[in-house]
Amino acid sequence: MPFMKGKAPIRRTLKYLEAGKIVFRDRVKIFTVNYNVRGDHHQGAREFVFWFLPQIQYKNPSVQINTFKNMTPSPFLRCYLDNGEDVLIDIDSKSKEEVHDHLRRVMCKSDAQLAAEQTAEEKKDNPANFGFGCEKHCMCEIPGQVPCPTIVPLPKHMRGKYMYNKE
Template identity: 50%
Template sequence: MPFMKGVHAFRNTLSYLNQGKIVFKHDVRVMLINYNSERVEPGRSDVSKGVRDLIFWHLNQIQYKNPQTQILTIQNMTPTPFLTFILGTKQKIHVAVDGRSKEEILKHVRDIVGKSDEELKEEEVLEDQSLFGHGSARHCICEVPGQVPCPAFVPLPKEMTGKYQVKLQKGELE
């Protein structure tokens, strides 16, 4: 069963959204998609078919993977489809996508404004260093430099123990 109940509900499941392969670089602010939504009569080539398929199958994934990027679709304004990426430096990148399939468009966009696999792995490593607990690189936060060591290995000063604070409040210590 390719779809679940509802209008194409499979495209909105979390497992499907996580399968997206395009993660934009940090300076990509806006993605504009210009295409024609009307089908052409038989005998003529449909230059917008790849873009329509891209929007139907992969736009949700791109939005999910890039929450900091605004994505706009503009229909029936130009005769040929194209993508425009606006970068943080007010620089624009125009990509002509007429006559291309959705796979070709995805590969081209990933090569131009997407992060490479090496960059994604570096970000995962940096993210994993901040985590601790079961299944992470560090078992306890005490292993992070600058934190208080574990009381199991190094005894805490008396002033930092709860028993000492309670006795101090009751006036038992002098």
Template identity: 40%
Template sequence: MPFKKGPASWRRTIDYLKGGTLVFREKVKVCTINYHETLPESDGLRRFVFWHLAQIQYKNPQVQCVQLKNIVKTPFITFHTLEDDKINSIYVNCYKKKEHEILEYCEKLVGKTAEEIEREAQTNQANFGQGCSRYCICLVEGQVACPRYKPLPEFMRGKYLLSKQDELEEIRKTKSDEQALAEYWNSK
């Protein structure tokens, strides 16, 4: 791995980014961070941005995070939420607060709880594929079997629908689509 450049470059490693604890609720759409770069009142929020903003952006790709520097003298964070087609703003005062205090307060205010994150991480039993309880949907009761085990009726195959219409019409003269389906379900 090549050397990374910049101050505290390990902040941009995947392990560090995955270590973030603040995951926003779905209603949070925009997060604006207002601070002044030189005033001592903004030290906590400046350190919060330096150490935690990359983690927040990594964990919440659907949320737009905006930094507004040197516009106002009072440091604060604004969370813009969308709930029931109504936009609300939540303001967090960060005046002379330490970075860990800001992080803990934001986790309580707009963050998901550990139970919610754990519930979302659980696998859905309805899923199928590699790494799931069923590797194919044909293993579910009532689904059409895989064509490699049991050939589909001709009218359900794409090659007959797209290029072999005349052959399909000849087959339909001997038996209807309903008869072909009944034959398919009754055969083993």
């Protein structure tokens, strides 16, 4: 399989991408990472980009993500918000886990907010949904379906005792 070649192919699996925990708030429109490819104090930023940037891109499809290499003496993250403000996060000499945890604490949605959004997404009122907790309790209430046999008897050609027991 060609997608499993290269350095750390686990990053290309759907299971790995869905496991990301960084989901930005709705205000974040652009996310940039500035780091150098050499230097000990840039090591955490390089590893953060290598391991967590694909997950961030997968979880935040409406956020523009840019990386700037070899343009700064110290590594930092910058988040541009929808009202024109920007948030600057210094990641100098931090490990990838420290950067991940700090970014999640400062710019991401909380776990409670993510859970509320997930339940709201599942509860979408679909006219095809029926049963307990939905608008319609039985499929016969949906237009175009066969009515309940308790209210309107089924035609004889739709009943098994007339179809299979022919004499």
